[in-house]
Ligand SMILES: Nc1ncnc2c1ncn2[C@@H]1O[C@H](COP(=O)(O)OP(=O)(O)O)[C@@H](O)[C@H]1O
């Protein structure tokens with residue numbers, strides 16, 4: 001089980017006089033269970049890469065193969081289902097639904113998968129417990145701190161039991177303490193549950209914690225190291 | 228969960244939601260009130276004017292409409308009218324024989340309309356005896372007549388005087404007779420006042436030598452709302468082999484086309500106003516739904532990234548709009564229903580000139596409200612239709628929503 005990209009390329013404004021080559025000819029392979037940081041300055045193409053391997057953005061060229069499935073060839077509906085069942089997302093701004101409680105936010109994505117209410121409830125509570133929010137189940141996002149919200153987002157991303165979790169600059173809005181807490185949780189989940197995390201960042205403290213670092217510059221991979 | 232989500236989303240912008248719902252409610256109340264009043268006054272006008280002229284429905288000989296002739300008559304037998312009598316919605320049936328004749332008294336003469344009626348039945352329907360200003364009302368076996376005040380003045384006649392009626396009777400026979408005046412009637416409409424002579428039906432049948440025949444059976448329904456049904460029933464009942472091509476069932480619209488036209492115009496005006504009102508409110512609703520959509524592009528993107536299929540996203544927005552509309556409808560009905568019901572049972576009483584004019588015509592000077600479920604259903608359907616219309620563009624935007632741009636927070640369509 002892996003993510004495999006071959007000759008992956010994304011060019012914005014392709015047909016204009018000023019095409020933007022966000023990702024250029026990328027060959028990359030990520031195995032299940034990895035804890036990968038994609039590092040690079042702003043505008044280097046990190047978001048574009050995560051979006052493409054997460055099945056959100058469509059590559060201009062090349063393929064993304066996840067578990068033998070070429071996700072670029074999937075139709076809209078099939079892609080949504082594939083994404084829902086295989087890939088979790090964590091966003092920089094947490095992006096929780098503001099009108100739902102922490103618990104409901106996590107339950108909601110599971111219900112979309114068609115699980116029973118009881119199953120959703122139980123798993124959501126377990127996950128929120130794991131991220132240390134067992135006491136905050138019924139609070140709506142605006143009553144939680146940024147770090148807490150992002151932990152709800154982690155629980156939400158994990159709720160459908162995805163193989164991969166894409167986190168685009170998950171700690172960018174967090175203070176040092178919350179960042180450390182979040183990374184602890186992610187690392188724990190990675191080590192205990194074998195959840196694959198791929199996160200982008202330009203924070204050196206975050207990069208320190210990764211086991212593999214992919215350095216990105218101007219849409220190109222300049223370094224790929226284990227640590 | 229989707230319903231819960233939609234409901235809670237509504238209250239993210241509490242003020243906007245309430246304002247939009249209130250605007251819808253207000254439009255609904257105003258429209259409902261206006262339409263109920265319109266329909267109520269039409270019904271009132273129709274019933275009132277039917278009383279004093281054509282009635283709601285008439286059975287006539289098929290040729291009568293064209294010829295207005297004493298030759299084209301229907302049987303005045305119980306057997307003939309029995310099918311109509313059996314109908315539940317039929318409240319009363321009045322036989323009438325009408326024809327033109329020349330009235331002469333002294334050295335003056337004038338063309339008049341002779342109306343042979345069953346006096347008691349007519350009086351029950353239109354209280355015509357109240358309009359007798361001199362003398363007395365006629366009875367069925369009298370051989371005397373009632374005469375319009377204007378006509379009496381023209382012919383210089385008073386109660387107790389006699390007048391000669393002269394005209395053409397059935398099958399070319401001569402119709403002539405000398406009749407005593409039993410009473411003088413004041414009709415508010417000058418055309419009638421100067422023209423009408425009422426006599427008992429048997430007397431008129433003798434005058435015109437028609438035997439047991441009438442020129443019209445006037446039929447009144449219990450409820451105006453049952454008119455259509457009754458009309459259809461009558462048409463069916465009088466279309467048997469024997470009566471085919473003989474009986475013409477006509478309603479008031481057919482009998483009094485000017486009034487029908489006037490009502491149609493007035494109604495069109497009212498409906499135009501109503502749509503104008505809803506149009507204005509509709510813009511508000513559209514703006515609200517559009518804002519609800521555009522300001523949440525990023526949120527929609529996140530929902531789609533986390534597994535919400537587009538159809539459900541569309542469903543969510545439809546649900547949210549439905550909630551606003553239902554809220555508006557509920558508030559509107561909650562306010563509008565008591566209002567319409569109250570004014571239905573306590574009609575607005577008119578004062579001043581209009582009131583006097585109506586009293587003069589023998590009408591009650593009121594503005595009644597029609598209480599009809601259809602008027603309510605109409606309003607609800609209009610609101611729902613309006614909502615669907617307002618949803619089209621926002622839904623299209625969501626349908627075309629591009630996940631990448633949405634996640635970046637943009638509202639661009641690719
Ligand atoms: N929708 C878009 N249209 C045009 N250019 C874009 C679009 N999205 C991103 N880019 C450009 O692609 C490059 C890479 O962007 P991005 O992947 O967001 O980088 P990062 O996440 O590392 O900051 C940038 O130069 C950015 O301006």
Ligand SMILES: [Mg+2]
Pocket residue numbers: 043046047048168
């Ligand atoms: Mg980025």
